[in-house]
Amino acid sequence: xxxxxxxxxxxxxxxxxxxxxxxxxxxxxxxxxxxxxxxxxxxxxxxxxxxxxxxxxxxxxxxxxxxxxxxxxxxxxxxxxxxxxxxxxxxxxxxxxxxxxxxxxxxxxxxxxxxxxxxxxxxxxxxxxxxxxxxxxxxxxxxxxxxxxxxxxxxxxxxxxxxxxxxxxxxxxxxxxxxxxxxxxxxxxxxxxxxxxxxxxxxxxxxxxxxxxxxxxxxxxxxxxxxxxxxxxxxxxxxxxxxxxxxxxxxxxxxxxxxxxxxxxxxxxxxxxxxxxxxxxxxxxxxxxxxxxxxxxxxxxxxxxxxxxxxxxxxxxxxxxxxxxxxxxxxxxxxxxxxxxxxxxxxxxxxxxxxxxxxxxxxxxxxxxxxxxxxxxxxxxxxxxxxxxxxxxxxxxxxxxxxxxxxxxxxxxxxxxxxxx
Amino acid sequence: xxxxxxxxxxxxxxxxxxxxxxxxxxxxxxxxxxxxxxxxxxxxxxxxxxxxxxxxxxxxxxxxxxxxxxxxxxxxxxxxxxxxxxxxxxxxxxxxxxxxxxxxxxxxxxxxxxxxxxxxxxxxxxxxxxxxxxxxxxxxxxxxxxxxxxxxxxxxxxxxxxxxxxxxxxxxxxxxxxxxxxxxxxxxxxxxxxxxxxxxxxxxxxxxxxxxxxxxxxxxxxxxxxxxxxxxxxxxxxxxxxxxxxxxxxxxxxxxxxxxxxxxxxxxxxxxxxxxxxxxxxxxxxxxxxxxxxxxxxxxxxxxxxxxxxxxxxxxxxxxxxxxxxxxxxxxxxxxxxxxxxxxxxxxxxxxxxxxxxxxxxxxxxxxxxxxxxxxxxxxxxxxxxxxxxxxxxxxxxxxxxxxxxxxxxxxxxxxxxxxx
Numbered sequence: 001x002x003x004x005x006x007x008x009x010x011x012x013x014x015x016x017x018x019x020x021x022x023x024x025x026x027x028x029x030x031x032x033x034x035x036x037x038x039x040x041x042x043x044x045x046x047x048x049x050x051x052x053x054x055x056x057x058x059x060x061x062x063x064x065x066x067x068x069x070x071x072x073x074x075x076x077x078x079x080x081x082x083x084x085x086x087x088x089x090x091x092x093x094x095x096x097x098x099x100x101x102x103x104x105x106x107x108x109x110x111x112x113x114x115x116x117x118x119x120x121x122x123x124x125x126x127x128x129x130x131x132x133x134x135x136x137x138x139x140x141x142x143x144x145x146x147x148x149x150x151x152x153x154x155x156x157x158x159x160x161x162x163x164x165x166x167x168x169x170x171x172x173x174x175x176x177x178x179x180x181x182x183x184x185x186x187x188x189x190x191x192x193x194x195x196x197x198x199x200x201x202x203x204x205x206x207x208x209x210x211x212x213x214x215x216x217x218x219x220x221x222x223x224x225x226x227x228x229x230x231x232x233x234x235x236x237x238x239x240x241x242x243x244x245x246x247x248x249x250x251x252x253x254x255x256x257x258x259x260x261x262x263x264x265x266x267x268x269x270x271x272x273x274x275x276x277x278x279x280x281x282x283x284x285x286x287x288x289x290x291x292x293x294x295x296x297x298x299x300x301x302x303x304x305x306x307x308x309x310x311x312x313x314x315x316x317x318x319x320x321x322x323x324x325x326x327x328x329x330x331x332x333x334x335x336x337x338x339x340x341x342x343x344x345x346x347x348x349x350x351x352x353x354x355x356x357x358x359x360x361x362x363x364x365x366x367x368x369x370x371x372x373x374x375x376x377x378x379x380x381x382x383x384x385x386x387x388x389x390x391x392x393x394x395x396x397x398x399x400x401x402x403x404x405x406x407x408x409x410x411x412x413x414x415x416x417x418x419x420x421x
Numbered sequence: 422x423x424x425x426x427x428x429x430x431x432x433x434x435x436x437x438x439x440x441x442x443x444x445x446x447x448x449x450x451x452x453x454x455x456x457x458x459x460x461x462x463x464x465x466x467x468x469x470x471x472x473x474x475x476x477x478x479x480x481x482x483x484x485x486x487x488x489x490x491x492x493x494x495x496x497x498x499x500x501x502x503x504x505x506x507x508x509x510x511x512x513x514x515x516x517x518x519x520x521x522x523x524x525x526x527x528x529x530x531x532x533x534x535x536x537x538x539x540x541x542x543x544x545x546x547x548x549x550x551x552x553x554x555x556x557x558x559x560x561x562x563x564x565x566x567x568x569x570x571x572x573x574x575x576x577x578x579x580x581x582x583x584x585x586x587x588x589x590x591x592x593x594x595x596x597x598x599x600x601x602x603x604x605x606x607x608x609x610x611x612x613x614x615x616x617x618x619x620x621x622x623x624x625x626x627x628x629x630x631x632x633x634x635x636x637x638x639x640x641x642x643x644x645x646x647x648x649x650x651x652x653x654x655x656x657x658x659x660x661x662x663x664x665x666x667x668x669x670x671x672x673x674x675x676x677x678x679x680x681x682x683x684x685x686x687x688x689x690x691x692x693x694x695x696x697x698x699x700x701x702x703x704x705x706x707x708x709x710x711x712x713x714x715x716x717x718x719x720x721x722x723x724x725x726x727x728x729x730x731x732x733x734x735x736x737x738x739x740x741x742x743x744x745x746x747x748x749x750x751x752x753x754x755x756x757x758x759x760x761x762x763x764x765x766x767x768x769x770x771x772x773x774x775x776x777x778x779x780x781x782x783x784x785x786x787x788x789x790x791x792x793x794x795x796x797x798x799x800x801x802x803x804x805x806x807x808x809x810x811x812x813x814x815x816x817x818x819x820x821x822x823x824x825x826x827x828x829x830x831x832x833x834x835x836x837x838x839x840x841x842x
Binding site: 086088128129130133135193194196212226227228229231232234235238240244245247248251254255260262263265266267268270271272274275276279280281286287290356357358359381383384385 | 507508509510514549550551554556614615616617633635637646647648649650651652653654655656659661662664665666668669672675676681682683684685686687688689690691692693694695696697698699700701702707708709711745777778779780802803804805806
């Protein structure tokens with residue numbers, strides 16, 4: 001029986017969720033464990049309760065919304081994404097996967113279907129790194145890539161810890177977040193493309209075969225301050241000028257990489273003391289560097305580090321270089337992609353295989369179980385900005401395809417070699 | 422009769438004032454109209470009241486502490502400096518002039534002297550530009566360089582105005598801050614050098630003949646944001662990379678200037694959205710550029726502006742360039758310098774003529790009346806940093822010289838061509 005997600009309801013929920021924001025519309029800002037993030041979580045759980053779905057939270061604030069299966073002992077099929085948003089972001093990144101996932105669960109139930117396996121929607125804690133400087137916090141801990149001790153050591157800009165900030169319904173030791181490999185049978189995430197390819201080629205659906213390998217670094221430049229009027233140029237050790245040179249090296253290393261998919265970004269720049277008449281003495285720079293080609297990425301990062309050292313030596317500025325994370329790429333499960341492609345054909349949606357250059361919770365879920373991603377087009381490839389946009393048609397197609405694929409995965413027979421219950 | 426400032430009392434007050442700080446010692450942070458700035462003002466007025474000196478405030482929060490003269494109708498001789506401090510600054514910049522000035526007034530009174538003219542100590546509002554992005558706010562308004570309408574239009578980073586933030590005892594229209602040219606007879610400011618020259622040459626006192634010409638600019642770079650993983654390098658319009666190039670141009674323009682005294686600094690850098698996985702789309706850069714040679718400064722600024730335009734055109738980033746202020750240099754009064762030199766000789770202090778590369782309230786007081794400055798050495802020329810330091814001996818010499826010079830100026834006969842009462 002065909003599944004019919006209620007698209008007006010879903011669009012209405014997307015727009016209601018967008019209103020829960022620390023910045024005025026169309027900007028969306030929901031930083032982990034801020035008042036807005038907590039309000040969005042509460043709102044999401046109320047929507048799930050309204051739909052009669054069971055909910056729970058784990059110790060790091062990952063939320064789980066479950067549609068029961070006819071064989072409750074079996075490992076669930078899961079979908080999910082995130083509702084947190086960086087400052088001045090848009091209404092679709094992450095939220096389409098969460099609310100589209102919720103709508104898929106409702107559509108399956110409203111079609112009178114009872115899947116064999118439970119289907120679980122996960123709202124992952126802090127896919128965005130804004131608060132703690134590390135992305136995919138929830139899924140990273142679920143996969144055990146970040147352990148409880150590492151998570152406990154995290155501090156935000158105000159020196160506060162995860163355990164201090166997590167809401168009251170997230171209890172228990174952080175150790176309990178990590179899952180066994182057999183917890184989930186399959187995982188599939190719906191997301192906006194965050195790139196221009198689907199829109200440019202007029203393709204309805206992207207089926208993600210590979211997720212690019214991200215690495216992130218935190219650089220501290222310690223120079224020598226002083227009065228902007230009084231210290232002659234030849235006597236300066238300006239931490240910001242060193243950082244400015246390094247940011248330009250990051251760009252050059254990405255541009256000159258042999259891989260076409262190399263991107264390097266210096267998105268966090270904090271300059272102290274930050275007064276117009278004072279020479280910068282302390283600068284924080286955070287670099288995000290990604291590639292589908294791990295070797296090309298590592299070579300570019302080596303170059304950046306080498307040139308940064310040379311620049312700082314020349315300027316008499318001290319450089320502290322720390323790796324925030326450096327993850328290998330993920331390969332998506334060919335069988336899930338094949339199933340999704342057949343469903344897309346049946347629904348009359350055009351589709352293409354692609355890679356994801358952006359970072360997703362799927363990267364870590366892929367370490368726990370066979371995983372894949374469904375992309376839908378978004379306007380001009382924009383995301384992480386207020387004018388981020390996906391059309392109602394694109395959202396409808398993605399959600400319908402997700403619903404069918406989840407149901408099919410939940411009804412798959414147990415594979416002979418991987419007993420999961 | 423020789424004047425004998427109480428140096429232990431003065432040093433004790435300097436250290437007590439340093440404790441009123443938003444950052445822990447040895448850092449000193451007192452931003453205009455912050456809790457700490459208000460506490461420091463209250464503390465200073467209490468010290469003046471203890472000494473039996475009359476106090477008052479004007480509409481912008483300049484504080485006046487007066488030692489009466491025997492002929493109260495005459496225009497006062499004035500001294501003064503500031504107690505506000507940029508974030509993470511030190512204990513001596515400005516405060517030596519204010520507390521040294523207070524000690525000078527007490528020393529004159531305690532020596533049993535009654536000067537002919539009143540002597541007035543001024544604590545100027547916001548010599549530092551931290552809150553409103555413009556330095557010497559109090560003295561600038563006293564001189565009429567910044568009018569009441571301009572002052573009313575100022576907003577801090579949170580959008581608050583001067584009138585909203587000024588304390589309760591600062592009342593009246595901002596128009597009332599501007600003084601007539603005949604308000605003061607003479608002005609002389611005591612200050613740490615903020616440069617290495619006096620220490621390096623073992624000289625006790627610097628007598629400032631000229632104050633360098635400062636100019637300040639606010640640059641806004643508007644680029645195109647997006648996800649750090651998803652937008653390819655060739656499609657980017659990164660506002661921060663444009664700003665980084667411009668900061669390096671500022672350095673180059675200063676280094677390659679024909680004048681030896683050119684300095685250029687990019688001290689304020691704010692990058693938005695400020696997330697590690699987001700391409701910077703909006704950057705604020707503030708540039709401070711100074712010279713003793715006005716023509717060399719203007720030529721360098723033209724070059725920076727030209728190259729900034731070229732950089733932003735090439736990167737597809739919009740540049741908005743605004744002048745915050747651009748002041749001509751001040752020349753100090755030769756007669757005051759001559760008098761101070763004679764007093765230094767009599768006291769056995771070595772002295773030299775010098776220029777001030779830093780910005781001071783004296784720059785604006787020089788527009789109201791004959792003005793000069795006394796510099797004392799500070800360690801390595803450091804200022805605007807927590808390890809800023811002037812020795813007790815240097816502070817004692819500067820204060821003693823200030824006291825004698827103030828008293829002599831207050832007792833000068835009225836010049837025949839400038840009746841001032």
